[in-house]
Amino acid sequence: MLTEEAGHAGPDRIHRMLNRIEWDADEVLDDVRQYVVDNLGDRQAVLVVDDTGFL
Template sequence: MAGWQLTEHARELRPDGMQRLLASAVWDADLVRDDLREYILEKIGTAQAILVIDETSFPK
């Protein structure tokens, strides 16, 4: 997803903030993974679920 697409999805008017976030934010990959896992488990409800993300954006 390009910067403009992320910006539109976040309902922002300009991409500046999204670009700044993606270009200069410091990410702890383990914490992001853990937060994402917790969020997905809340939505799906099973620890056996698998999340697959690829460039096609089609559900698997």
Template sequence: MRGLIAPLQRKNGWTLAEEAGHAGPDRIQRMLNRIEWDADEALDDVRQYVVDNLGAPDAVLVVDDTGFLKKGTRSAGVQRQYSGTAGRMENCQVGPVHAPTT
């Protein structure tokens, strides 16, 4: 969660590992590739993190799936899909943008 909301220019295995204080991306990649996930437990963990760290009585958390237009197909998650950025179906990669506001 910290990696997702970190003010990083690019978010990949290396930058997330550096943000977490790791020497390289191996631990991050192992976590993403080899651990069996329980979606409900992950949702509960993220929800609790948000409440504990970002929660305030008058706060609002806006989560917006933003499409990053892509010409090629080699990046992870790139496919023809709806892009809010383009306002139509496009070859793009969709990623979350988090903007906590109070």
């Protein structure tokens, strides 16, 4: 779980952050795009997104 990876004992802090903070979708998109470019910016790189949880 995300909360376990973050080192929290329960989901309360993460739920509060995700549900009560107003998010600007364009700013989040810009942040994620910049992270991807900075960390995966190889022209030969391939990004695979799989939400099933299976390798």
